[in-house]
Amino acid sequence: MITAYHAKYFASELSRRYSAADSEKLAGTLLDAQVDLNPHQLEAALFAFRSPLSKGAILADEVGLGKTIEAGLVLAQKWAEGKRRILIVTPANLRKQWTQEMAEKFFLPTVILEAKNYLQLQKSGVRRPFEQPSMVVCSYQFAAKHAEELMTTRWDLVIMDEAHRLRNVYRPDNKIGNTLKRALANAPKLLLTATPLQNSLLELYGLVSIIDDYAFGDARSFRTQFARLNGDGNFNELKARLKPVCHRTLRRQVLEYIRYTNRIPITEEFVPSDVEHTLYEMVSDYLRRPSLYALPSSQRQLMTLILRKLLASSTFAIAGALESLANKLRKQLPGNASAARSGDGIEDDFEEFEEYADEWGADAQPEPLTAEDVASIDEEIASLEEFRALAVSISENAKGMALLKALRAGFEKARELGAAEKTIVFTESRRTQDYLVCLLTENGYAGKLVLFNGSNSDKKSKAIYAEWVEANKGTDKVTGSRTADIRAALVDYFRDHATVMIATEAAAEGINLQFCSMVVNYDLPWNPQRIEQRIGRCHRYGQRYDVVVVNFLNRKNEADRRVFELLSEKFRLFSGVFGASDEVLGAIESGVEFEKRIVAIYQNCRTPAEIEGNFRQLQEEMDAHIISTMEDTRQKLLENFDAEVHDRLRVNLDESRSYINRHESMLWALTRRELEDKADFDAEELRFRLLANPFPEQAIPVGAYALAKDPGKAHRYRIGHPLAQAVIASAAGRPLPEATIEFVYSDQARKAASIEPFVGMSGYLLATKLSIYGADAQDHIILTAMTDGGLAVPEDTVRRFLEIPAEIVRTVEIDGDATVRDAANRRKNEILEGLAAQQAVWFDEEMEKLNGWAEDKRRGLKAELKDYDDRINELKKQARCAPTLPEKLEVQKKLRDLDKKRDEAWREYDGAAKDVEWHKDELLDQIEDQLRQTAAEEVLFCVRWTVR
Numbered sequence: 040m041i042t043a044y045h046a047k048y049f050a051s052e053l054s055r056r057y058s059a060a061d062s063e064k065l066a067g068t069l070l071d072a073q074v075d076l077n078p079h080q081l082e083a084a085l086f087a088f089r090s091p092l093s094k095g096a097i098l099a100d101e102v103g104l105g106k107t108i109e110a111g112l113v114l115a116q117k118w119a120e121g122k123r124r125i126l127i128v129t130p131a132n133l134r135k136q137w138t139q140e141m142a143e144k145f146f147l148p149t150v151i152l153e154a155k156n157y158l159q160l161q162k163s164g165v166r167r168p169f170e171q172p173s174m175v176v177c178s179y180q181f182a183a184k185h186a187e188e189l190m191t192t193r194w195d196l197v198i199m200d201e202a203h204r205l206r207n208v209y210r211p212d213n214k215i216g217n218t219l220k221r222a223l224a225n226a227p228k229l230l231l232t233a234t235p236l237q238n239s240l241l242e243l244y245g246l247v248s249i250i251d252d253y254a255f256g257d258a259r260s261f262r263t264q265f266a267r268l269n270g271d272g273n274f275n276e277l278k279a280r281l282k283p284v285c286h287r288t289l290r291r292q293v294l295e296y297i298r299y300t301n302r303i304p305i306t307e308e309f310v311p312s313d314v315e316h317t318l319y320e321m322v323s324d325y326l327r328r329p330s331l332y333a334l335p336s337s338q339r340q341l342m343t344l345i346l347r348k349l350l351a352s353s354t355f356a357i358a359g360a361l362e363s364l365a366n367k368l369r370k371q372l373p374g375n376a377s378a379a380r381s382g383d384g385i386e387d388d389f390e391e392f393e394e395y396a397d398e399w400g401a402d403a404q405p406e407p408l409t410a411e412d413v414a415s416i417d418e419e420i421a422s423l424e425e426f427r428a429l430a431v432s433i434s435e436n437a438k439g440m441a442l443l444k445a446l447r448a449g450f451e452k453a454r455e456l457g458a459a460e461k462t463i464v465f466t467e468s469r470r471t472q473d474y475l476v477c478l479l480t481e482n483g484y485a486g487k488l489v490l491f492n493g494s495n496s497d498k499k500s501k502a503i504y505a506e507w508v509e510a511n512k513g514t515d516k517v518t519g520s521r522t523a524d525i526r527a528a529l530v531d532y533f534r535d536h537a538t539v540m541i542a543t544e545a546a547a548e549g550i551n552l553q554f555c556s557m558v559v560n561y562d563l564p565w566n567p568q569r570i571e572q573r574i575g576r577c578h579r580y581g582q583r584y585d586v587v588v589v590n591f592l593n594r595k596n597e598a599d600r601r602v603f604e605l606l607s608e609k610f611r612l613f614s615g616v617f618g619a620s621d622e623v624l625g626a627i628e629s630g631v632e633f634e635k636r637i638v639a640i641y642q643n644c645r646t647p648a649e650i651e652g653n654f655r656q657l658q659e660e661m662d663a664h665i666i667s668t669m670e671d672t673r674q675k676l677l678e679n680f681d682a683e684v685h686d687r688l689r690v691n692l693d694e695s696r697s698y699i700n701r702h703e704s705m706l707w708a709l710t711r712r713e714l715e716d717k718a719d720f721d722a723e724e725l726r727f728r729l730l731a732n733p734f735p736e737q738a739i740p741v742g743a744y745a746l747a748k749d750p751g752k753a754h755r756y757r758i759g760h761p762l763a764q765a766v767i768a769s770a771a772g773r774p775l776p777e778a779t780i781e782f783v784y785s786d787q788a789r790k791a792a793s794i795e796p797f798v799g800m801s802g803y804l805l806a807t808k809l810s811i812y813g814a815d816a817q818d819h820i821i822l823t824a825m826t827d828g829g830l831a832v833p834e835d836t837v838r839r840f841l842e843i844p845a846e847i848v849r850t851v852e853i854d855g856d857a858t859v860r861d862a863a864n865r866r867k868n869e870i871l872e873g874l875a876a877q878q879a880v881w882f883d884e885e886m887e888k889l890n891g892w893a894e895d896k897r898r899g900l901k902a903e904l905k906d907y908d909d910r911i912n913e914l915k916k917q918a919r920c921a922p923t924l925p926e927k928l929e930v931q932k933k934l935r936d937l938d939k940k941r942d943e944a945w946r947e948y949d950g951a952a953k954d955v956e957w958h959k960d961e962l963l964d965q966i967e968d969q970l971r972q973t974a975a976e977e978v979l980f981c982v983r984w985t986v987r
Contacts, residue, residue: 066698256895358430813972
């Protein structure tokens with residue numbers, strides 16, 4: 040058992056702050072995180088912390104390498120440091136995924152802010168809803184809408200996911216990008232994107248300018264200097280300027296650590312019945328009408344997309360949608376609101392309605408009706424009822440029958456591969472989900488199904504949830520959030536009991552299904568990023584088998600066939616090792632414009648030739664984006680090909696494992712000592728049962744705890760757990776008397792070469808804590824020991840002393856050795872000198888950056904002057920060549936005007952150049968203030984020691 044002196048040392052180590060430059064900075068976070076350690080993710084997180092003067096970074100790893108995990112490590116470290124003003128801006132469809140990943144992998148609390156709960160918070164008296172005790176997650180559109188509040192909030196960190204959406208921020212027409220850039224100008228930012236460069240080097244300038252406006256001059260000077268990378272000089276200059284800001288790892292660089300499985304596509308073709316085809320044509324003609332009261336112009340495009348998706352989903356889905364539209368029209372008729380039939384709206388069936396509306400910017404405004412309008416509405420209601428009646432009359436769907444065949448083929452392939460017979464079937468409609476439950480129940484899958492949707496309120500899901508809560512009572516698996524817990528319960532049930540999960544788009548984000556190796560796209564989204572998200576639930580890190588991807592193809596529908604070809608052949612979503620490439624997904628950015636183009640083709644093209652021509656044009660436009668001249672430039676600028684990458688990742692992995700093991704050992708030993716009479720310990724399994732709460736002022740649950748990534752039915756014990764924090768604080772804050780202690784080395788089975796020479800010796804040991812306050816806040820635990828013979832014990836050896844058991848011989852006042860104190864002071868001065876040297880490096884980096892910025896600004900100004908000189912020389916040439924006097928005089932007048940403008944430009948240049956130098960001096964003063972630090976020293980304990 041360790042002594043109180045060990046305990047205080049361990050607690051001080053576990054709670055110490057680390058420099059931005061210290062690779063051990065993330066050790067506690069890595070120990071706490073519920074993730075398997077990959078060295079490239081650690082390297083990326085450390086890159087984000089590389090300097091206290093840094094305003095942020097772009098993490099640009101290739102798709103599939105876990106940029107969310109990298110950001111999570113950074114967020115967890117910030118949270119551990121007490122930083123609470125954290126904002127995550129992400130595409131609307133990724134908000135839930137972020138909240139789920141942060142909770143499951145890092146135990147971090149998040150709240151999604153959207154229009155509904157934002158207004159509720161304001162109504163309840165919350166003046167600034169963005170200032171939450173949890174991390175805030177919101178969409179790009181929502182963040183831009185509330186830019187003023189973002190601007191006046193002092194953010195500790197802002198994460199911007201899928202940040203390639205902002206790469207055109209240098210253009211004035213990128214309204215959201217420019218709004219967010221201004222609103223978050225003073226916040227440290229982390230941008231996540233696999234495609235920071237697509238078509239133009241100015242995109243890199245745009246992204247970097249969001250992080251730091253002083254990395255380059257301005258768009259004009261950047262274009263002048265870097266638009267054409269003709270020689271090695273400016274190419275190397277650009278690469279050097281990007282290096283401190285942008286970090287990128289390639290998939291081929293981490294193959295030693297990550298095993299990738301394949302995607303195997305199965306395409307199941309089907310032919311709809313004549314009546315199904317008739318219904319399709321009737322609804323399509325309706326959607327093409329020039330004016331529709333059920334679809335006001337502000338929502339026409341969005342609603343057309345959704346109705347076409349429901350039409351392709353099932354006759355049950357479109358029947359409900361048609362009924363909803365008829366109800367909506369009935370409510371518009373004067374005095375008829377109460378007569379409208381009840382029923383769920385389209386937004387209840389198509390769960391992604393609000394998210395689409397957010398991204399598409401749809402906002403319906405009712406308008407007063409004329410008598411002519413009322414008559415037209417009556418006629419439109421009659422049409423909708425006719426279509427609905429036809430849809431309801433269809434009891435069997437050809438695609439449903441094709442599903443049964445596809446499942447048989449898919450499971451046969453799974454058996455071939457040795458994978459479990461489990462599949463997730465995705466649909467975009469809740470009504471189709473209900474139809475599939477009936478269909479599969481009647482065809483051999485009764486008792487083998489589990490549903491997953493936005494509400495999870497069906498009877499079976501509720502029962503699964505109740506059983507799960509009871510089974511996991513008293514463990515960290517139960518978060519108390521019904522939304523999070525029921526998702527976990529359904530996933531566990533799918534893994535342990537069910538064969539088929541029938542899911543809406545709600546399952547495409549935030550859940551991990553590595554145990555499932557078949558994905559069925561019953562309804563195929565038109566947005567490639569959504570498809571990649573779905574497949575990524577199963578085809579991800581940790582998947583042991585190749586993943587079968589099933590899609591359906593309507594042989595009677597030419598447009599459906601071309602959409603499928605585009606998604607399959609151009610985006611390569613369904614086969615291969617990696618799925619869609621960064622270049623392809625990056626080319627379409629949010630995917631919204633791509634969907635709009637496809638909707639337009641469905642709406643406007645009737646013949647196969649028209650459909651073929653429009654899809655060919657769309658594909659050619661995509662090729663222009665995807666097969667970009669930037670590919671070679673992107674590789675040279677952003678991708679490391681040096682041999683050191685592999686070695687560096689290996690060192691990262693070895694070091695981080697060593698740090699984690701050390702922190703884990705200290706936490707376990709400290710906990711055993713502090714809770715000795717409050718818990719029963721199982722040393723082999725690193726588990727204990729807390730019998731009573733030793734800290735009654737805190738709500739700490741009793742029960743089983745485990746220091747393991749998978750604690751089973753126990754609390755996950757970790758440094759960030761309230762119990763561990765209380766244990767650490769208690770031991771660290773305990774004052775200790777001077778004493779004589781004896782380190783018991785002779786009983787140790789494992790021998791240490793560094794300790795052997797000191798066996799039988801005695802001396803003095805002083806432990807002090809040096810705390811640095813400022814931009815690079817940190818603590819250093821200084822361990823100094825001397826033998827009675829005046830021999831200095833190396834600091835690493837003293838640490839080894841404190842890793843072996845000891846006995847307190849007596850607690851008595853001792854005469855400390857002045858040489859120990861002198862040695863401690865020397866060590867303190869070494870640390871301070873090292874910090875000063877590191878600060879000098881950071882200062883030089885900032886100075887170099889600002890000099891580059893100032894030179895860029897001057898070059899931009901000079902470029903304008905050179906333009907005047909070129910034009911003047913051209914006019915002088917024209918004057919010499921002019922054949923007549925009037926023509927010569929005309930040219931001379933132009934020369935005189937240009938000379939005046941050039942003189943004015945020179946005066947502006949002088950003024951602007953002085954402004955640049957003044958601004959640079961002001962920035963240097965700010966950097967000097969940031970680097971100013973203070974130090975404080977605290978004696979942890981002083982003992983007389985012996986090693987036996």
